[in-house]
Amino acid sequence: MERLKAKIRDIPDFPKPGIIFRDISPLVRDPATLRFAIHELVHPFLGERLTVVVGMEARGFIFGSLVAWELGIGFVPMRKPGKLPFDVHRVSYDLEYGSAALEVHIDALTDQDRVLLVDDLIATGGTAAASCALIEKVGAEIAGCAFVVELDDLKGRQKLEKHRVHALVHY
Amino acid sequence: MERLKAKIRDIPDFPKPGIIFRDISPLVRDPATLRFAIHELVHPFLGERLTVVVGMEARGFIFGSLVAWELGIGFVPMRKPGKLPFDVHRVSYDLEYGSAALEVHIDALTDQDRVLLVDDLIATGGTAAASCALIEKVGAEIAGCAFVVELDDLKGRQKLEKHRVHALVHY
Numbered sequence: 230m231e232r233l234k235a236k237i238r239d240i241p242d243f244p245k246p247g248i249i250f251r252d253i254s255p256l257v258r259d260p261a262t263l264r265f266a267i268h269e270l271v272h273p274f275l276g277e278r279l280t281v282v283v284g285m286e287a288r289g290f291i292f293g294s295l296v297a298w299e300l301g302i303g304f305v306p307m308r309k310p311g312k313l314p315f316d317v318h319r320v321s322y323d324l325e326y327g328s329a330a331l332e333v334h335i336d337a338l339t340d341q342d343r344v345l346l347v348d349d350l351i352a353t354g355g356t357a358a359a360s361c362a363l364i365e366k367v368g369a370e371i372a373g374c375a376f377v378v379e380l381d382d383l384k385g386r387q388k389l390e391k392h393r394v395h396a397l398v399h400y
Numbered sequence: 401m402e403r404l405k406a407k408i409r410d411i412p413d414f415p416k417p418g419i420i421f422r423d424i425s426p427l428v429r430d431p432a433t434l435r436f437a438i439h440e441l442v443h444p445f446l447g448e449r450l451t452v453v454v455g456m457e458a459r460g461f462i463f464g465s466l467v468a469w470e471l472g473i474g475f476v477p478m479r480k481p482g483k484l485p486f487d488v489h490r491v492s493y494d495l496e497y498g499s500a501a502l503e504v505h506i507d508a509l510t511d512q513d514r515v516l517l518v519d520d521l522i523a524t525g526g527t528a529a530a531s532c533a534l535i536e537k538v539g540a541e542i543a544g545c546a547f548v549v550e551l552d553d554l555k556g557r558q559k560l561e562k563h564r565v566h567a568l569v570h571y
Contacts, residue, residue, distance in 0.1 A: 250485045252485050254477065254484070264469075286458050290461040295465055295469055298431075303434065306458075306462070311415075315411055315423060337425065
C-alpha cells in the first residue's frame with residue numbers, strides 16, 4: 230500500500246505536541262489514488278450481504294459515502310450530539326480526558342440491516358467501538374469495519390475484537 | 401424533483417424554533433434516490449472543464465465527494481477553523497449573530513483549478529459566498545455551485561450572483 234502512503238501526509242504535533250497526524254487530504258485530492266483506496270476498502274466485502282454503510286463525522290462521511298456508492302447501498306451518518314435533526318439513539322464513551330458521544334437517527338437502522346462501518350482512521354478504537362455498540366443496540370448486525378489508516382501501536386483493533394477489521398495502511 | 405422531495409424530511413423547530421430543517425438523511429439512506437440526486441447535480445456541468453470539487457463540512461462532504469467521484473476528479477474539504485492539520489487559507493464571514501470562518505489547505509487549490517462547489521443546501525448563502533471568496537482568493541476559478549436543496553425565500557442565490565448556481569429541490 231505504498232501507493233496510498235505516498236498520498237498520506239505526516240503532520241507533526243497535530244492536534245497536540247507529540248502526535249503525528251496522518252493527513253488523508255492529498256489522497257482525497259487525487260482521483261486515481263482515491264479510486265484505488267475505495268476499491269481496496271470495498272474488496273474484501275464484495276461477496277457479503279450488506280445493506281448499509283455507516284460513517285462517522287466528518288472524514289468518515291467522505292470514505293463512507295464513496296464505499297456505499299461503490300457497493301450500491303445507502304449511507305447512514307453517525308454524528309456528534311446535537312447535529313442530527315430527528316430523534317436519535319445515543320452512545321457515550323470515555324476518552325483519554327473526559328467523554329464523548331455519538332448519535333444515529335432512530336429510523337436509520339433496523340434489525341434487518343447488515344452494516345459496514347467506515348472511517349478514515351482507527352487509533353485507540355474508542356470511537357469505532359462506540360459506533361459498533363450503537364449499531365448493535367438497535368439490533369443491526371455488523372459485517373465489518375473498514376479503515377484507510379490503522380495506527381497499530383494504539384491497539385484499537387483489540388477493542389473491536391469480535392468484529393472483522395480491515396485497514397489499508399499501517400503505521 | 402418530487403422524487404427527491406419524497407426523501408427529504410421536514411423537521412419543525414430545528415435547530416431553533418420557527419425553522420423548518422430539511423433533513424436529507426432519508427435521501428442518503430436510499431441508494432437509488434442518492435444516485436439520481438448525484439447524477440442530477442453533475443449533469444449540467446458534464447461538458448465543462450472541471451479539475452476539483454470543493455465541499456463544505458459536514459454534509460457537503462457526502463455530496464461533494466460523490467460528485468467528485470462521478471466526475472472522476474479530486475475532492476477538497478472546506479472546514480471550520482482548527483480542523484485541517486496543514487497550513488491553511490482562511491475566510492471569515494458574518495452570520496445573523498456573530499461570525500464564522502472557513503479554512504482550506506494552502507496546497508489544495510491552485511490558479512490552474514476550475515472548481516465545482518457542492519453543498520447539501522443553500523439558505524442565506526453566507527457560507528457558500530464565503531467559500532467562493534476563499535476559492536477565488538487562491539486564484540482558482542469557480543465553474544459553478546451545486547446544491548441539493550435551495551431555500552428560495554432566503555435569496556442566497558443573490559449572494560452568488562456572479563456564479564452559476566444549480567439546485568435540485570426548492571422550498
